[in-house]
Amino acid sequence: MNILAWKNLLHDRVRLVVTLTGIVFALVLIAVQFGMFLGFLDTSANIVEHNTADLWISAPGIPHVNGGSPIAESKRWKAMQVPGVANAVSFTLFFLNWKLPNGAFESCQIAGFDLDSGMGAPWDIVAGNIEDLRGEDTVFVDDLYKKKLGVTKIGDTLELNSKRARVVGFTHGIRSFTTAPYVFTSFKNAQTYMRLRESETVFILVRTKPGADLQQVKAGLLAAVPGVEVFTRQEMLSRTQNYWVFGTGAGTTTLMGAILGLLVGIVVVAQTIYAATIDHLKEFGTLKAMGATNGQIYQVIILQSILAAVMGYALGISIALFVVNSTTNTDLLIKLPWQVxxxxxxxxxxxxxxxxxxxxxxxxxxxxxxxxxG
Amino acid sequence: MQNLVTVTNLVKTYGTAPNEVHALCGASLEIRAGEVLVLMGPSGSGKTTLISILGGILTATSGSVQIAGREIVGLPEKELPKIRKDLFGFIFQGFNLFPALTAQENVAIMCKLKGVKNPNAAAKELLESVGLGSKLRSYPSDLSGGQKQRVAIARALAGDPQIILADEPTAALDSVSGRNVLEIMSGLARNRNRAVVIVTHDPRVLEYCDRIIHIEDGRVGHEEVRNNLEAVA
Incomplete structure (x- = not known):
């Protein structure tokens, strides 16, 4: 009976193409929409995800990591005295204007980190030496945003918030969820660019001692450092993702697109598989008349659908992977991990x-x- | 000659009162091994209903159909496929071949369904027996009407059933192909001692049959004995 399923599927080439097109269309739609949703989740909070800090101290009531406001840097010393804290360093993340060579302005987010601890440092560096950020007016930018920021090579000098910024290195693939790319520099340089007072920072990043209880340390920080909010890494990640992905509607829209893709897919596939079965109704009638059981008819129909699924998947996932790969060097991230x-x-x-x-x-x-x- | 099928007082009613239609009204007949029996009658007389009940495809309202001593009227629905598979071979007016399968595959799938060992070899042998040894790999769309019906005959012979039920097997065939098919079918009865039941309007069939039963208004009408059936018996 298996041969009937296989040959029924392959015999009518036009029907096969229509069936596979339906499956491939649905599959690519789902894969790309869901991949975009995963990409949004990733880019919206990558700055937190790649940060090695265990706890974040910020001004109270910040909506997300990109919405911090200055706090006294002296709180860092109080934090250092809390039991279980191994290190506490300053970190900034703030929107600033980047002046392009043609005089126009682009918005960017400056990430000023502590070079000694490495907490908040850029990742996936493809050119330059991170130690060069110890120099004045030095920045790292991501090569995906070269054109947007008017940068072509290491050594280019532009203006960041009306102050000189010299590009000393590039990362690859550090995307921003907003239209403002990340620009990495030392905390000291960031203070200058942001025109913060020396006594101010935006975040204090805390690394706990090995074996320390995160919640206990968090409670200790809240008790010892007044006028701040303390987040675990996961809390900051969730707050930021929820704000950008769901709060702005961007993620909900994409997720809805994926769900719609699934529904449209089910309808398209149902219609094509149903039509393919109905086309062979007379043959199933003949089989039944000749003594085939309902179970044997089920076997043919289900096997036919499994074969169509496997063929459609092979084609569809290839196209989806092509789409994913074609966005590698763009600021849009579509993720298609093997689990997905x-x-x-x-x-x-x-x-x-x-x-x-x-x-x-x-x-x-x-x-x-x-x-x-008849 | 041995009675293979005994039909007694068979009734088939479609619908419910007052709109019920009586397709069969107490039909009784016997079918014997080794004979070609023709059921003739005008359209709507109940021939197709009768052959469908005989083949276990349709259930009767009342009456009895005993096949090789086994009563099939009143059997649960789920037991009927086995009866059809084990006892019958079917030949249809429209051939009903699977267009996606080659001639050999069309026959082999039925051999497999009927549990024949080495179905591909058995299918080849059956096709050779109907003169289609050179068309094993041909698809139905590449065959003439006569060749298609011969594939259908080979398929009906899969598993060597005791009874062949044929519905207008020559209706779609030209005279040469029709005769060819009828020769094969009468050969089955003569040489393999199978019962061949043919429902037809085609007068060409008459010269190949042993008995003709006329069905009129759901009843068995007069019966004609042809050829040398009595001598065979």
């Missing part, structure tokens, strides 16, 4: 098999006497 790729395979099987189940009823309730009616 496997999940989509399961989803494709589910879509095709559910669609075939709809038509199974039609096929197994055929009156076998139809074969005598």
């Amino acid at each position: 790729a496997i999940g989509i395979f399961g989803l494709t099987l589910f879509m095709c098999m559910s669609a075939s189940l709809l038509s199974i009823r039609k096929a197994t309730t055929i009156d076998p006497a139809m074969v005598f009616r």
